[in-house]
Amino acid sequence: MTAFxxxxxxxxxxSLTWEVRSVNHRxxxxxxxxxxxxxxxxxxxxELLRKRLSRGKVECTLRFVPEESAQKLQVNQAFVQQLLDATAEVEQLMPVSESLNPLDILRWPGALQDSRLDMEQVKNEALRLFKSALDDLVAGREREGKELADMIEQRLVSIASVVAEVRSKLPQILENQRNNLKAKVTELADDLDPQRLEQEIVLLAQKADVDEEMDRLNTHVQEVRRVLKQKEPVGRRLDFLMQELNREANTLSSKSIxxxxxxxxxxxxxxxxxxxxxxQNIE
Incomplete structure (x- = not known):
């Protein structure tokens, strides 16, 4: 689901600023x-994302702008010494290499640290703020989910209407087909065995009988409605039900006379x- x-x-x-976006993804x-x-x-x-979301491509961006008065850069001497020792070891393996200059060392992540700023406090606040942003994101996805559920319900009503229409027309369709077959056979051979003719008509009726498909379509429609009312993530279950609905529609098409x-x-x-x-947009 899309949300921001x-x-x-x-x-x-x-200051800390979180921006969290989600777009559709399986x-x-x-x-x-x-x-x-x-x-x-x-x-x-x-871990927080996994607990709250199950689908979607989620982009999370954190901006941290320290207050200048709260900053005091200090050299991380132990870390810098490790860099120098590593450099000396590399020089022994590659005599032609150049030593690191002080600016190179200071650019290395972790070489400088803030002696005044309490980073644990910053981290705790960043986590608290992220949870709040995640709450807003989930609320937005829930609103969109309700709209999608309404749209799906409209399609389910239409499917149920189509199924009812086919079921109501089926007896007349089979009767018309029976009459058409009799007329064609009569034109070809007046002395055709009536029993054989009746057998062919019965076979045709069996092939064209789609009552079972109609029943399954109605069952799947009711199951989709039931799943939509559940509180847990239902997207993958609905994916499966769409496959089953499509299977019955294909069977109906293949049996069409x-x-x-x-x-x-x-x-x-x-x-x-x-x-x-x-x-595909539903959690």
């Missing part, structure tokens, strides 16, 4: 953009496809 949420927090040590695919100083939050953030049932099968397939496209 934005949350901002202004503190004495600086599975959950999170993308996190975090400042280097908050990179270790990626694991907890992914008159234009009426062919047109009804086509109409059913159009309605099912419209639902299937929207169900």
């Amino acid at each position: 949420a934005r949350q901002e927090s202004q503190q004495s040590w600086g 599975f959950l695919e999170p993308h996190l953009r975090l400042p280097e100083s908050l990179r270790e939050l990626e694991g907890p953030l992914r 008159v234009t009426d049932t062919t047109q009804s099968a086509v109409e059913l397939k159009v309605l099912i496809e419209q639902m299937r496209e929207q169900i």
Whole structure:
């Protein structure tokens, strides 16, 4: 489902801003953009996403702007010493290499650290703010889900109407087909065995009998309605039901003996496809 949420927090040590977007996707695919100083939050953030969402491509962007008065850069001496030791070891393996200059070292992630800023406080606030943004995102997806459910219900009503129409016409369709077959056979051979003719008519009626398909279509329609009322994620279950509805529509089309049932099968397939496209957006 498509949704967007934005949350901002202004503190004495600086500001945090979360922007969270989700677009349609069959599975959950999170993308996190975090400042280097908050990179270790990626694991907890992914866990929060997994608990709240099951589908969608979700882009999460965090902006952190420290307050200048709260910053004091300090060299991480232990880390820099490790860099120098590693450089010396590489020089022994590659004598022609050049030593790192001080600016190269300072550019290295982790070489400089903030001695005044309490990063644990920043991380806790970033997690709290993310949960709030996630609440907004889920609420937006729920609103969209209700609209999609209304659209699907309209298509289900149309499918049930088509099924009822085919079922009401079926006796007349079979009777017309019986009369047409008798007329054609009579033209070809007046002395055709009547018993043989009746057998052919019975076989034709059996082949054209779609009562079972009509029953299954109605059953699947009721199951879709039941699933839509559930509180847990139902997208994949609805995907399966769309396949089953489409299977019955194809069977109806293959058994069609008159234009009426062919047109009804086509109409059913159009309605099912419209639902299937929207169900890709459902959690």
